[in-house]
Amino acid sequence: MSKIVIIPTYNEIENIERIIRAVFALKESFDVLIVDDGSPDGTAAQVKKMQLEFPTQLFMLERKGKLGLGTAYITGFKWSIEKKYNYIFEMDADFSHNPNDLPRLYEAVQNNSCDVSVGSRYIKGGKVENWPMNRIFISYGASVYVRLITWMHVKDCTAGFVCYKRNVLESIDLDKIQFIGYAFQIEMKYRVWKKGFRIKEVPITFVDRKEGNSKMSKGIVKEAILGVWKMKFS
Numbered sequence: 001m002s003k004i005v006i007i008p009t010y011n012e013i014e015n016i017e018r019i020i021r022a023v024f025a026l027k028e029s030f031d032v033l034i035v036d037d038g039s040p041d042g043t044a045a046q047v048k049k050m051q052l053e054f055p056t057q058l059f060m061l062e063r064k065g066k067l068g069l070g071t072a073y074i075t076g077f078k079w080s081i082e083k084k085y086n087y088i089f090e091m092d093a094d095f096s097h098n099p100n101d102l103p104r105l106y107e108a109v110q111n112n113s114c115d116v117s118v119g120s121r122y123i124k125g126g127k128v129e130n131w132p133m134n135r136i137f138i139s140y141g142a143s144v145y146v147r148l149i150t151w152m153h154v155k156d157c158t159a160g161f162v163c164y165k166r167n168v169l170e171s172i173d174l175d176k177i178q179f180i181g182y183a184f185q186i187e188m189k190y191r192v193w194k195k196g197f198r199i200k201e202v203p204i205t206f207v208d209r210k211e212g213n214s215k216m217s218k219g220i221v222k223e224a225i226l227g228v229w230k231m232k233f234s
Contacts, residue, residue: 002084002087003029003031003085003086004032004088005023005030005031005032005033005091006033006072006073006088006089006090007032007033007035007092008036008072009034010037010043011039011041011043013039013046016043017046017050019091019094019095019099020032020047023099024057026102028106030089030102031057031059032059033060034059035061035076036060036061037065037067037072038063038064038065044062047060061076067180068181069182069184070184071180074175076088077174078174080169084166086165086166087106087109087110087166088165088169089164090162090163091160091161092161095207097206098204098207101119101202101204102163105117105118105119105161105162106163108163108200108202109164109200114200115164115165115167115199116162116164116165116198116199116200117199117201117202118154118159118199119156119161119201119206120154120156120201120204121159121205121206122143126201129205129208135208142157142158143157152190153193154189154201157189159185160182160185161204161206168192171195172192177191
């Protein structure tokens with residue numbers, strides 16, 4: 001069954017080759033789609049070099065400028081749906097998500113125990129490494145905040161390591177997704193849950209990036225805090 005991993009990038013030259021090779025080194029076969037937002041550091045150029053080595057597995061969509069995480073994933077979702085991939089994954093480029101966990105996310109949806117699997121930091125067996133306590137508090141607190149408002153039974157609402165069955169994404173009007181930052185992850189899970197699809201959390205170890213810079217900003221945090229209420233009542 002065809003599987004593709006969507007990896008959005010902006011200035012990930014330190015990580016991009018290693019993360020692609022790590023995915024292709026897995027025993028389970030995955031294709032990779034890079035959605036690059038005009039990285040000035042040469043990320044796209046490095047991917048193009050690797051496409052010569054992996055012409056049937058590695059794909060890239062280039063966008064002009066930094067347009068946001070959410071729109072990058074939506075662009076990737078639409079492309080993957082058009083290409084008829086059965087299982088569509090989200091993953092970060094910076095190794096905060098371990099490529100070795102991809103088969104575990106796939107297994108959860110492939111054996112029909114769920115429609116969407118989420119790599120979760122906040123269920124039994126999940127954990128976070130190399131984050132300061134204040135960052136863990138904000139992240140975990142955000143998930144509690146979302147659950148209290150939405151009543152959604154997902155403990156890691158902001159998680160960005162996800163596997164969707166294609167029919168789940170086909171059922172959602174992707175053009176009506178409102179948020180482009182980390183609130184995008186909350187909104188996607190909320191829409192999936194409201195449509196009655198089954199979500200299963202799979203424990204992972206989330207490791208803070210060692211190379212490159214975080215894309216987190218005050219604007220992204222504000223969008224997430226206010227966006228939950230807007231999403232709830234829209």
